Amino acid sequence: MRFGVVRFYGSNCDRDCYHVVSRVLHRPVRYVAHDESSLDDVDCVILPGGFSYGDYLRAGAMAARTRIMAAVEEFAAAGNPVIGICNGFQVLCEAGLLPGALMVNDGLRFICRPSLVRVEDNETPFTSGLQPGAVMSLPIAHQWGNYRPPPDGFRGRIVLRYSADDGSVTPESNPNGSWQNVAAIANARGNVLGMMPHPERSSESILGGEDGLGFFSSVVSWWEGGTSYV
Amino acid sequence: MYDDHPVWEDVGLTREEYEVIRSDLGRAPNGLELGMYGLMWSEHCSYKSSRRHLATLPTEGPRVLQGPGENAGVVDIGEDVAVAFRIESHNHPSAVEPFQGAATGIGGILRDIFAMGARPVALLDSLRFGDPKDPRVRYLFGGVVSGISWYGNCVGVPTVGGEVVFDEAYADNPLVNVMCIGLVEKDRLTRGLAAGEGNAVILAGASTGRDGIHGASLLASREFDEDPGDMRPAVQVGDPFREKLLIEACLEALEGGAVVGVNDLGAAGLTSACSETASRAGSGMWIDVDLVFRREEGMTPYEVMLSESQERMLIVAEAGREEEVLEVFGRWNLDAAVIGRVEDGELLRVFCGEEELASIPVMGLTEGAPDYDRPGLAPRPSRPEPPVGLGMDVDAGRALLELLAHPDMASRAPIFGQYDHMVGTNTVVPPGAADAAVLRVKGTDKGIACVTDGNGYACSLDPRRGAELSVAEAYRNICSVGALPLAVTNCLNFGNPEVEEVMGEFVEVVAGMGEACRRLDTPVTGGNVSFYNETRGKHIHPTPVIGMVGLLEDVSRHATAGFKEEGDEVILLGGDATHLGASAFSRVVAGVDNGPVPPVDYGAERVVGSVCRRGIAAGLVSSAHDVSGGGLAVSLAESAMLSPVGMGATVDLGSIHDPISALFGEEGARILVTCSPGVSESLLEMAGEEECPARIIGRVGGSRLEIGAGDSLHLSVPVDSLSSAWERGLE
Numbered sequence: 016m017r018f019g020v021v022r023f024y025g026s027n028c029d030r031d032c033y034h035v036v037s038r039v040l041h042r043p044v045r046y047v048a049h050d051e052s053s054l055d056d057v058d059c060v061i062l063p064g065g066f067s068y069g070d071y072l073r074a075g076a077m078a079a080r081t082r083i084m085a086a087v088e089e090f091a092a093a094g095n096p097v098i099g100i101c102n103g104f105q106v107l108c109e110a111g112l113l114p115g116a117l118m119v120n121d122g123l124r125f126i127c128r129p130s131l132v133r134v135e136d137n138e139t140p141f142t143s144g145l146q147p148g149a150v151m152s153l154p155i156a157h158q159w160g161n162y163r164p165p166p167d168g169f170r171g172r173i174v175l176r177y178s179a180d181d182g183s184v185t186p187e188s189n190p191n192g193s194w195q196n197v198a199a200i201a202n203a204r205g206n207v208l209g210m211m212p213h214p215e216r217s218s219e220s221i222l223g224g225e226d227g228l229g230f231f232s233s234v235v236s237w238w239e240g241g242t243s244y245v
Numbered sequence: 246m247y248d249d250h251p252v253w254e255d256v257g258l259t260r261e262e263y264e265v266i267r268s269d270l271g272r273a274p275n276g277l278e279l280g281m282y283g284l285m286w287s288e289h290c291s292y293k294s295s296r297r298h299l300a301t302l303p304t305e306g307p308r309v310l311q312g313p314g315e316n317a318g319v320v321d322i323g324e325d326v327a328v329a330f331r332i333e334s335h336n337h338p339s340a341v342e343p344f345q346g347a348a349t350g351i352g353g354i355l356r357d358i359f360a361m362g363a364r365p366v367a368l369l370d371s372l373r374f375g376d377p378k379d380p381r382v383r384y385l386f387g388g389v390v391s392g393i394s395w396y397g398n399c400v401g402v403p404t405v406g407g408e409v410v411f412d413e414a415y416a417d418n419p420l421v422n423v424m425c426i427g428l429v430e431k432d433r434l435t436r437g438l439a440a441g442e443g444n445a446v447i448l449a450g451a452s453t454g455r456d457g458i459h460g461a462s463l464l465a466s467r468e469f470d471e472d473p474g475d476m477r478p479a480v481q482v483g484d485p486f487r488e489k490l491l492i493e494a495c496l497e498a499l500e501g502g503a504v505v506g507v508n509d510l511g512a513a514g515l516t517s518a519c520s521e522t523a524s525r526a527g528s529g530m531w532i533d534v535d536l537v538f539r540r541e542e543g544m545t546p547y548e549v550m551l552s553e554s555q556e557r558m559l560i561v562a563e564a565g566r567e568e569e570v571l572e573v574f575g576r577w578n579l580d581a582a583v584i585g586r587v588e589d590g591e592l593l594r595v596f597c598g599e600e601e602l603a604s605i606p607v608m609g610l611t612e613g614a615p616d617y618d619r620p621g622l623a624p625r626p627s628r629p630e631p632p633v634g635l636g637m638d639v640d641a642g643r644a645l646l647e648l649l650a651h652p653d654m655a656s657r658a659p660i661f662g663q664y665d666h667m668v669g670t671n672t673v674v675p676p677g678a679a680d681a682a683v684l685r686v687k688g689t690d691k692g693i694a695c696v697t698d699g700n701g702y703a704c705s706l707d708p709r710r711g712a713e714l715s716v717a718e719a720y721r722n723i724c725s726v727g728a729l730p731l732a733v734t735n736c737l738n739f740g741n742p743e744v745e746e747v748m749g750e751f752v753e754v755v756a757g758m759g760e761a762c763r764r765l766d767t768p769v770t771g772g773n774v775s776f777y778n779e780t781r782g783k784h785i786h787p788t789p790v791i792g793m794v795g796l797l798e799d800v801s802r803h804a805t806a807g808f809k810e811e812g813d814e815v816i817l818l819g820g821d822a823t824h825l826g827a828s829a830f831s832r833v834v835a836g837v838d839n840g841p842v843p844p845v846d847y848g849a850e851r852v853v854g855s856v857c858r859r860g861i862a863a864g865l866v867s868s869a870h871d872v873s874g875g876g877l878a879v880s881l882a883e884s885a886m887l888s889p890v891g892m893g894a895t896v897d898l899g900s901i902h903d904p905i906s907a908l909f910g911e912e913g914a915r916i917l918v919t920c921s922p923g924v925s926e927s928l929l930e931m932a933g934e935e936e937c938p939a940r941i942i943g944r945v946g947g948s949r950l951e952i953g954a955g956d957s958l959h960l961s962v963p964v965d966s967l968s969s970a971w972e973r974g975l976e
Contacts, residue, residue, distance in 0.1 A: 024486070024489075024490060024577070024578060025399075025486050025489055025490070027399075027400070027401025027489065027668055028401070028668060030669075031668070031669065031670040034670060034687065035670075038687075064668075065401055065668075066398070066399040066401070066485070066486060066489070068486065069399060069484070069485065069486025069487075069489075070399065070486075071486065124394075124662075124663055125394050125398055125663045125664075125665070126662060126663075127398075127661075127662055127663070127664060127665045127666055127667065128662055154667055156398070156665045156667060156668065158398075213667070215670060216667045216668075216670055219670075221673055221685060221800065221801060222667075222670060222672070222673065223673075
């Protein structure tokens with residue numbers, strides 16, 4: 016299984032995602048430039064975090080209009096797995112591949128710290144190896160992570176919610192004011208996932224935790240298990 | 246004729262300096278030339294008041310690959326990897342416009358690091374402000390933190406450490422010192438050299454505008470008189486997105502092998518980058534201002550040469566291979582253009598098309614700058630009889646809570662929480678978890694530790710000892726995470742050097758820092774001097790900030806400060822404090838501003854550090870935390886608060902002379918470690934081998950911190966109460 020990590024101008028978690036795939040998962044991976052137009056040689060696309068185009072105009076807005084995103088749309092429409100992490104999640108929303116929008120955090124400030132999230136849905140390629148209800152520790156680092164559903168109703172899947180350590184979803188465990196404590200969502204089909212927490216930052220024990228690795232290993236098992244389409 | 250128009254004053258020079266320029270050139274300089282001299286001979290660029298003193302610092306060591314004089318210092322950590330690091334101030338711009346001042350400070354120090362061919366992997370910030378209750382101070386503090394957060398987060402380099410101190414002495418002159426650390430393969434190490442006749446001088450990155458003209462000469466090299474807001478046009482505006490592209494493009498261009506040298510454009514812009522690179526290589530250079538791409542029309546050659554527009558780099562490329570370099574920048578959507586050539590000879594020549602506008606000996610701008618032996622008034626350090634107990638009937642528990650809630654000691658989480666400290670996935674020990682940050686070095690088993698430390702208060706009482714203490718504390722912090730201290734960069738923040746009292750302090754601080762670095766084997770690889778931190782004649786505390794890096798051979802063997810397991814034994818490496826001189830306790834609790842600053846016992850620092858490192862490397866140590874601000878009581882409290890579940894400890898200091906001094910005194914060479922009961926003996930044996938004082942003073946457990954001595958209990962406070970005081974202190 017071959018991964019593609021998309022690099023927009025200003026992406027800054029691209030190298031971190033590449034590292035996890037190549038050095039921790041030991042799977043082939045290549046960088047995909049913002050102006051490429053084909054994803055024929057990859058099986059899973061990662062839109063990494065960072066500040067694509069400096070977050071100027073609106074986080075993710077300009078990246079969503081690059082040439083590669085047309086290819087990502089096509090790739091996703093065919094049922095292939097796409098994960099957007101942090102800024103990548105913002106890009107997916109701006110591109111219309113995921114419903115809703117990410118607004119500025121309730122406290123208006125950038126927040127960087129560990130967060131606890133509860134697994135709500137393990138019927139997506141990226142969560143297929145996780146247990147529903149399991150509580151994981153994943154780091155967050157964002158200023159615009161306050162998820163809002165579309166005004167005409169949410170027609171996707173809630174995949175992760177910020178929770179307390181016992182799994183209860185409380186206002187106190189919500190770091191940014193997200194609707195329904197949403198930390199990650201997927202499209203209705205499940206193959207396109209957007210998450211604010213950074214799984215690539217907690218995929219090695221030396222960094223303090225390996226809970227994030229489950230997202231990458233899930234998609235590998237899912238794909239290598241032969242289910243190439245959702 | 247110039248007698249009628251003191252032209253030198255317009256560019257911040259003195260009449261005497263002007264005369265030297267005249268005689269060097271053999272003619273009067275024209276306006277452009279004078280402007281270029283004004284910048285290069287400014288205090289900020291020329292170090293004219295500090296050079297001879299800095300020359301006394303130890304700068305050599307077996308691991309030093311690059312000492313002072315380059316964009317950054319570099320040390321060898323083995324396996325073909327080197328660490329580039331430097332600290333710089335952005336004090337004056339931050340006083341004028343805190344958000345952009347701090348942000349562009351980050352931008353500038355990053356460029357110093359990737360100019361060496363190193364990928365920036367970490368930032369640290371050492372900040373000083375006035376009383377946080379003052380609304381203007383809160384504005385400055387908030388602006389600086391937001392500016393660092395905005396620029397650092399966007400550019401994708403984690404902010405892993407630093408310090409913040411609040412003191413009335415910095416009310417009008419906040420300090421923003423920024424340190425950056427980068428990693429580079431040894432054979433990729435690049436220098437700021439304009440070598441090789443005919444090689445191309447390429448300007449890359451942002452276009453050149455009118456921003457920041459005279460930033461170095463008129464903003465950074467003078468004290469403030471009136472409202473610093475009037476100086477706002479001299480502050481530049483940052484663009485972290487462009488900086489990110491510039492990092493990637495420069496590192497990629499270096500891989501191609503066509504690049505001879507790289508230099509950043511910071512203070513003094515093109516003038517400085519051209520003259521410094523030519524000067525280091527012993528070359529001449531010509532550039533044509535017509536070839537400089539600009540962001541606004543109608544700029545004069547003077548403005549082009551003096552602009553401090555951010556996010557620009559100077560690249561010297563092999564003749565005939567310019568296109569390879571330009572192509573890389575094009576791919577990163579950045580402008581780049583050949584603006585001149587290296588040439589033989591000794592002149593920096595500036596053209597506008599065919600017309601030669603300036604012709605100055607390169608060395609005259611750089612090494613020919615004035616070198617002043619300014620008179621200094623030897624400070625009289627405050628060294629009274631060491632105060633013991635202060636004759637007070639003190640409730641030690643209440644004193645501890647008061648210290649923890651003090652803005653200087655309270656939890657830094659509200660600040661660090663705004664910085665991305667994890668991007669890059671190298672951060673093994675995040676800010677606040679230990680005495681120093683630890684980063685792994687991918688592709689090896691190694692780790693690097695880094696810290697900044699400064700103690701302006703101690704330096705105000707006793708400049709020499711205060712400087713020694715700052716180095717010793719940084720050394721101890723690096724040892725406390727298990728790393729071997731390697732080298733030092735420093736930022737020396739002072740008032741006006743033309744004031745004898747300030748110059749006297751400066752000389753003493755440099756002497757103390759040099760002594761400490763020699764005795765602790767941590768050579769100085771570079772740094773920065775910031776004078777004129779002064780407003781209406783009131784100058785800041787002498788404030789040397791030490792940035793230190795250390796090496797862990799096995800990064801998985803490191804220590805953090807929080808208690809780990811109930812039942813672990815608490816061991817004090819080093820002796821008991823015997824007095825309260827220059828302590829947070831005397832200042833905050835007793836309200837006494839007095840010395841003596843404890844002298845540094847280098848032998849003790851070395852053995853305590855060594856035993857701590859050996860214990861950590863052998864896997865004997867569960868936690869380690871040095872004893873510094875607030876003394877033993879504060880260190881124990883921090884280890885309790887940083888434990889996963891608020892674990893307390895019961896400590897018995899045994900027979901001690903004065904309990905309050907033992908609890909709150911700040912004599913150095915002490916590290917608290919915890920070990921599981923089975924291995925304490927092994928650590929004590931190690932200590933015995935090195936004749937390091939060490940004893941078990943207590944045990945981790947329970948939900949309270951209890952400290953006694955023999956039969957008397959001096960302090961018993963629930964960890965929850967400690968935490969709530971500590972966490973609220975900065976709100």
